[in-house]
Amino acid sequence: MSNAGRKKDPVWVNFIEVSNKERGKSGCRAECRKCGKSMKGLVNRLKEHLKTCNTDVLPNPSKEHSCSSSSTEHVEIELGPPLSPGPSPSKKRKLEPKPIASYFLLTTSEQKEKLDKQIARAMFATNCPFSSIEHPEVLKAIELLRPGYRPPTRKTIGDRLLNQIYMEEKKIIK
Ligand SMILES: [Zn+2]
Structure with a gap:
């Protein structure tokens, strides 16, 4: 039978259980709550993942993820123009190539x-x-x-x- 009655390992707190049955496979898959990575729902496997994904599940979502190998977010700090009119001291004189x-x-x-x-x-x-x-x-x-x-x-x-x-x-x- 399934492991429905079995007491879940606390490691599961960090994962979402995804049923695997539709695909005709036994067991389940686990999706990391922090990085969204999907993996086999094996306790050992999950524990292993937590080592690399060692940010706790907290209401404050940390964007940094050591385990997210997909894409590194490119953070661009955009300094928009000041809302208030007036001379901007930071206005640099651009050295444009001469026409x-x-x-x-x-x-x-x-x-x-x-x-x-x-x-x-x-x-x-x-x-x-x-x-x-x-x-x-x-x-x-x-x-x-x-x-x-x-x-x-x-x-x-x-x-x-x-x-x-x-x-x-x-x-x-x-
Ligand atoms: Zn993760």
């Missing part, structure tokens, strides 16, 4: 057109050979002035930009 724009000058196509034209104008006005724009020293200077900007080639200056500026000048003169 890319502070390293490279963003040149829009509109700006590029303006720069290209002015370079061409400078070449025409000073009678510089158009090839000077491709001189490494000139390119260096331009790169320092406006990082990321690529000046027009001598071909562009002598062709498209020359025509454009010529037409513009013609309009002004008229």
